Amino acid sequence: MLFPYLDIILRSVAVYFFMTIALRVFGKKELSQLNTADIILILLISNSVQNAMVGPDTSLSGGLIAALVLFIINFIIKKLTRKYKVFGELLLDKPEVLIHDGKLDFKALSKLDISDEELKEAMREHGIEFFKNVKLAMLEIDGTISIISEDQEKLKQTHYKRKHNHKSLQNFN
Numbered sequence: 001m002l003f004p005y006l007d008i009i010l011r012s013v014a015v016y017f018f019m020t021i022a023l024r025v026f027g028k029k030e031l032s033q034l035n036t037a038d039i040i041l042i043l044l045i046s047n048s049v050q051n052a053m054v055g056p057d058t059s060l061s062g063g064l065i066a067a068l069v070l071f072i073i074n075f076i077i078k079k080l081t082r083k084y085k086v087f088g089e090l091l092l093d094k095p096e097v098l099i100h101d102g103k104l105d106f107k108a109l110s111k112l113d114i115s116d117e118e119l120k121e122a123m124r125e126h127g128i129e130f131f132k133n134v135k136l137a138m139l140e141i142d143g144t145i146s147i148i149s150e151d152q153e154k155l156k157q158t159h160y161k162r163k164h165n166h167k168s169l170q171n172f173n
Helices: 003-026 036-054 060-083 085-091 106-112 116-125 152-158
Strands: 096-100 134-139 145-149
Touching: 003 036, 003 060, 036 060, 060 085, 096 106, 116 134, 116 145
Parallel strands: none
Antiparallel strands: 096 134, 134 145
């Protein structure tokens, strides 16, 4: 009975990898800064790729198999990226330096399409007023901006991620 669902499995795998590549191409910055238009886009994309995954099979079992395949692929990808560095480097973004010792990296900011206003907003959220007071600002792999203040006394209060995304340390082993 698995053979009738092989088409759904293959379609789901193709859609998963397409979406992974699309997110890689369009940038990690988009992941943490969802606005109304972004949410609408996500909803429309999920609706459009649903048919691509299940094809003509709109049954409950077809939808559940597609969802199961996506969970399994995601689980396997996470295991592989942790176990094999090369695989992780291929699929995962790396943190990017935006400011180092008060000096902005205009090339990185341009490449990542981060505006001056977005960077200033992140600094204000970290309690920092001037670029010269930033020891290090990074665009993290989850799309958040982490900032470390030049002032060591402020370090504890300013070293948190922009959208407060907390990940357990187990994810980094």
